[in-house]
Amino acid sequence: MSAHDSPDPSKAVLWDTHYHGHDVISTRSFGYFLYLLSDGMLFATLFAAYGVLSYSHSYFNGQTPADFVHPWYTFTQTVALFLSVLAYGMGMSAVKKGNKAGLMNGLIAAFVLGVIFLGLDIHDMMDLAAHGVTVQTSGGASAFIVLTQVHAAHIFFGLLWILVMMAQVAAKGFTTDTVGRLLSLRMFWHLQAIIWVFVFVFVYLWGYMS
Amino acid sequence: MLVQVPGGWNPLLGRLAIDQIPYTNPILAPLFVAVVIGAVIILGLITYYHKWGYLWKEWLTTVDHKKLGVMYIILGLVMLFRGFIDGLMIRTQQVWANGPQSSGVFGAVHGYLTPFHFGQVYSAHGLIMILLAATPLLVGFMNIIVPLQVGARDMAYPYLNALGLWITAAAVALIMISLFVGDFAHNGWFGYAPIFELQYSPGVGVDYWIWTLELTALGTTLGGINLIATIVKMRAPGMTWFRLPIFTWASLSANIIALTSFPALQVALFLVACDRYLGSHFFTAGFGGNLMLYTNLFWIWGHPEVYFVILPAFGMMSEIFPAFSEKPLFGYITMVAASFAIAGVSWLVWLHHFFTMGAGPDVNSFFSVATMLVGIPTGVKVFNWAFTMYRGRITYTAAMLWAIGALFLLLVGGLTGMMLAIPAINYMVHNSVFVIAHFHSMLLVIVYAIFGSVLFWFPKVFGFKLDEFWAKTMFWLFSAGSVLVFVPMYMLGFMGQTRRLDYVFNTAWHPYLVTEEIGIAVYCLSVAAFFVLLYVSIRDRVKNRVGQDAWGTSRSLEWLTHSPVPFYNFAVTPHVNARDELAWRRHNGINEAQPTQYVDIHMPNNTGVAIYIGALTFVLGFALTWRMWWLCLLSLVAIIALMIVRSWRGDPGYIITAAELEKMEREAMQRQQQVEGHLPHHGGQAVPGGAMAYEGQKVSPLGTPPSSGGDHH
Numbered sequence: 001m002s003a004h005d006s007p008d009p010s011k012a013v014l015w016d017t018h019y020h021g022h023d024v025i026s027t028r029s030f031g032y033f034l035y036l037l038s039d040g041m042l043f044a045t046l047f048a049a050y051g052v053l054s055y056s057h058s059y060f061n062g063q064t065p066a067d068f069v070h071p072w073y074t075f076t077q078t079v080a081l082f083l084s085v086l087a088y089g090m091g092m093s094a095v096k097k098g099n100k101a102g103l104m105n106g107l108i109a110a111f112v113l114g115v116i117f118l119g120l121d122i123h124d125m126m127d128l129a130a131h132g133v134t135v136q137t138s139g140g141a142s143a144f145i146v147l148t149q150v151h152a153a154h155i156f157f158g159l160l161w162i163l164v165m166m167a168q169v170a171a172k173g174f175t176t177d178t179v180g181r182l183l184s185l186r187m188f189w190h191l192q193a194i195i196w197v198f199v200f201v202f203v204y205l206w207g208y209m210s
Numbered sequence: 211m212l213v214q215v216p217g218g219w220n221p222l223l224g225r226l227a228i229d230q231i232p233y234t235n236p237i238l239a240p241l242f243v244a245v246v247i248g249a250v251i252i253l254g255l256i257t258y259y260h261k262w263g264y265l266w267k268e269w270l271t272t273v274d275h276k277k278l279g280v281m282y283i284i285l286g287l288v289m290l291f292r293g294f295i296d297g298l299m300i301r302t303q304q305v306w307a308n309g310p311q312s313s314g315v316f317g318a319v320h321g322y323l324t325p326f327h328f329g330q331v332y333s334a335h336g337l338i339m340i341l342l343a344a345t346p347l348l349v350g351f352m353n354i355i356v357p358l359q360v361g362a363r364d365m366a367y368p369y370l371n372a373l374g375l376w377i378t379a380a381a382v383a384l385i386m387i388s389l390f391v392g393d394f395a396h397n398g399w400f401g402y403a404p405i406f407e408l409q410y411s412p413g414v415g416v417d418y419w420i421w422t423l424e425l426t427a428l429g430t431t432l433g434g435i436n437l438i439a440t441i442v443k444m445r446a447p448g449m450t451w452f453r454l455p456i457f458t459w460a461s462l463s464a465n466i467i468a469l470t471s472f473p474a475l476q477v478a479l480f481l482v483a484c485d486r487y488l489g490s491h492f493f494t495a496g497f498g499g500n501l502m503l504y505t506n507l508f509w510i511w512g513h514p515e516v517y518f519v520i521l522p523a524f525g526m527m528s529e530i531f532p533a534f535s536e537k538p539l540f541g542y543i544t545m546v547a548a549s550f551a552i553a554g555v556s557w558l559v560w561l562h563h564f565f566t567m568g569a570g571p572d573v574n575s576f577f578s579v580a581t582m583l584v585g586i587p588t589g590v591k592v593f594n595w596a597f598t599m600y601r602g603r604i605t606y607t608a609a610m611l612w613a614i615g616a617l618f619l620l621l622v623g624g625l626t627g628m629m630l631a632i633p634a635i636n637y638m639v640h641n642s643v644f645v646i647a648h649f650h651s652m653l654l655v656i657v658y659a660i661f662g663s664v665l666f667w668f669p670k671v672f673g674f675k676l677d678e679f680w681a682k683t684m685f686w687l688f689s690a691g692s693v694l695v696f697v698p699m700y701m702l703g704f705m706g707q708t709r710r711l712d713y714v715f716n717t718a719w720h721p722y723l724v725t726e727e728i729g730i731a732v733y734c735l736s737v738a739a740f741f742v743l744l745y746v747s748i749r750d751r752v753k754n755r756v757g758q759d760a761w762g763t764s765r766s767l768e769w770l771t772h773s774p775v776p777f778y779n780f781a782v783t784p785h786v787n788a789r790d791e792l793a794w795r796r797h798n799g800i801n802e803a804q805p806t807q808y809v810d811i812h813m814p815n816n817t818g819v820a821i822y823i824g825a826l827t828f829v830l831g832f833a834l835t836w837r838m839w840w841l842c843l844l845s846l847v848a849i850i851a852l853m854i855v856r857s858w859r860g861d862p863g864y865i866i867t868a869a870e871l872e873k874m875e876r877e878a879m880q881r882q883q884q885v886e887g888h889l890p891h892h893g894g895q896a897v898p899g900g901a902m903a904y905e906g907q908k909v910s911p912l913g914t915p916p917s918s919g920g921d922h923h
């Protein structure tokens with residue numbers, strides 16, 4: 001037993017009457033961070049699957065990303081998503097000053113830019129389908145589409161969440177609950193942008209070039 | 211987008227039709243009747259005794275980690291029983307359907323199960339035992355014990371905790387309903403590509419399998435987040451990392467594995483779902499799919515998962531050995547390091563499940579060596595336990611017997627694992643029942659540790675001990691069963707019996723199969739002993755009541771509060787001064803000291819949202835399985851709506867005032883005084899340590915520490 005590093009029992013404090021634990025926001029943010037870790041693993045697995053299914057034979061003699069990726073189009077998406085993250089960040093800096101209108105403007109801008117991103121994505125997918133590239137075309141096409149659309153689904157739920165937060169802040173202002181959630185949402189939104197970097201580089205650009 | 215399914219489909223009911231209900235099956239139809247009668251009786255009794263309100267208020271809507279843990283454990287035990295019945299059916303089929311002369315009934319040529327039905331039974335058996343029995347049992351214990359051991363009032367996120375339980379329960383419900391509506395997968399618990407593709411498995415079985423796995427994966431991930439956050443954020447003051455009880459360390463390492471590996475399973479299964487629902491080509495044999503991609507993804511989760519279940523079991527053993535050897539755990543730091551080493555290495559070994567894929571000598575050698583590395587930290591643990599017992603004052607309580615049994619099994623399972631880790635041997639015995647015997651030895655370690663823990667912590671949770679005589683009877687029967695079933699299985703593995711045979715051609719194996727069947731019969735006796743154990747213990751509960759420190763030799767913080775634990779855990783947060791805090795206090799004669807002052811405490815409210823969402827995830831899984839698209843959409847929207855509503859409302863919690871708290875504590879103290887007055891007369895034989903620790907001690911009134919101490923050195 002580690003008796004040597006223990007205090008003298010006659011003087012030891014046995015109870016902590018006024019202990020209040022960690023503050024709520026830090027505990028929640030930590031848990032949310034853990035969730036994001038698992039979300040990152042989810043994408044890592046999808047990337048692994050994409051890696052395995054991106055050989056030339058994976059496309060079963062069909063079209064490959066070199067045929068159907070338009071880098072500049074996707075770059076527009078990248079810009080939209082990054083601006084959205086920037087807008088969100090600026091909104092959050094307004095929270096520090098207790099500036100509700102500033103936050104709202106940031107959220108609205110983030111939302112609109114996110115919708116633009118998603119709209120471009122959906123248009124891209126419809127375009128692909130029109131050119132005969134669907135999940136049913138080949139293993140490679142399946143991996144390409146599922147990976148990008150799982151990311152898009154994250155964006156969709158993020159947008160929904162932004163709406164919910166706008167309503168909550170409008171109704172309740174800045175409380176422990178709402179600010180904590182805004183922080184979690186910020187982590188989520190940033191992570192999706194970071195993952196998009198990988199999607200853009202390793203799926204779109206790499207696919208386009210090989 | 212969606213693929214055309216073979217057979218009928220209509221917009222309202224999807225693939226569900228009356229002929230999907232196996233009412234002509236001679237095994238399932240009577241079972242269904244029995245289940246319905248059982249359910250009617252139980253529901254009737256609840257109604258008759260007006261217990262619905264109680265059930266709803268105290269259990270179904272609770273966010274109390276102890277009650278949730280108890281429900282996890284009950285769920286796990288029920289599924290352990292169901293899985294056991296599956297195992298019994300498998301063994302009976304093999305001993306019956308042995309050799310060309312063997313008879314057949316119920317439409318089977320040999321034995322009593324058709325190959326398709328047999329395939330469903332073994333698939334369900336494996337899935338249930340690993341994910342719906344072992345996992346909930348362990349998660350249940352972690353739920354109950356970890357917050358107590360770190361000195362917290364509850365888990366970090368009580369509501370999320372309830373959500374995790376109800377999602378797991380939804381997975382259980384889904385696999386149970388597959389018995390009576392449609393059928394279950396026949397592709398083994400881990401599945402093979404491309405057999406689970408729609409062309410080869412056109413029924414709904416594989417879909418049940420997918421969504422059951424997805425739901426458990428979700429529930430376990432949520433639980434993992436909660437446990438990690440609880441350990442990191444909720445420790446009582448003074449609880450530094452190296453004062454953390456060892457079970458908590460084990461839980462931390464296990465949940466880090468869970469958090470990082472379950473997403474791989476979720477993705478693997480999601481991609482199977484894409485293949486089956488959207489017609490994609492991830493794992494198809496043509497169109498550029500890759501069959502081995504599935505196997506890799508599955509085992510990238512699958513191997514860490516086996517360590518996810520064994521690490522908490524190691525933690526349990528690490529609590530039981532010191533308590534009944536009356537010594538601190540030997541090599542605490544190395545034990546922690548070993549847990550994390552095992553967790554780390556568990557990520558690098560997945561390929562040993564399919565050396566026969568033929569990845570080539572370099573790859574196979576790498577994974578072979580990596581696998582054998584696991585033996586080092588595991589060996590460290592085994593020696594630490596042995597040294598903990600060495601020169602200890604060992605009491606052979608039933609809990610201790612289970613822990614020692616686990617140690618022996620670990621030796622057998624670990625060494626056979628080492629054999630399997632050598633590719634040259636593996637090529638000979640892969641997919642034989644030798645592998646089955648290996649991992650059953652390993653999973654039995656978990657089962658033994660769990661039964662040991664049930665005995666060890668039961669008095670903490672319910673306030674009275676389980677009957678030692680029946681617990682030991684159960685232990686010996688169970689162990690006899692294990693030997694009778696698995697020793698012949700190892701032998702048959704060497705002789706070449708492959709796994710999952712619905713018909714065993716070689717009659718020379720008959721004696722072995724019969725021995726295994728006898729083992730199953732002995733297992734049945736041990737199950738009966740378990741029920742007797744419960745009955746006798748509940749009958750004698752007044753006699754077996756215990757105080758705070760039920761065994762008198764326990765060491766960590768959970769034994770510092772009352773038994774049963776009040777809903778607020780600790781009236782006042784304990785301040786931790788040592789590793790093995792309670793042992794330290796006892797050693798210094800201050801283990802009975804009570805707080806002098808109370809303050810208000812803030813507790814979370816109960817909520818029905820968790821169980822509603824759980825129920826909706828079940829509906830979602832069911833609708834996905836049967837392809838009722840409208841219902842999928844409806845339940846998904848309802849889940850999201852409920853989440854938004856809950857987030858809108860938040861939970862202000864409620865306050866227990868200092869005065870109320872003091873009153874409750876005083877009552878608990880009085881109850882305890884009564885109990886401890888009795889204690890020396892009872893259980894003195896079985897747990898001398900426990901009885902002696904109470905000798906000559908008076909429970910002090912609130913505030914004043916007692917004059918003399920407890921440890922009898």
Ligand code: HEM
Pocket residue numbers: 400516517519520562563564581582584585588623624625626627628630631632636639640641645648649652653656
């Ligand atoms: C000492 C450490 C261990 C080693 C070296 C080891 C090695 C192996 C190997 C090489 C296989 C593949 C056999 C084959 O299919 O050809 C295997 C299978 C298996 N092991 Fe272990 N193992 C160890 C510990 C464990 C533990 C702790 C558990 C679970 C609690 C476990 C559960 C399993 C399971 C479930 C399978 C087979 C799954 C299946 O094919 O259905 N093993 N083990």
Ligand SMILES: [Cu+2]
Pocket residue numbers: 512513516559560562563
């Ligand atoms: Cu393994």
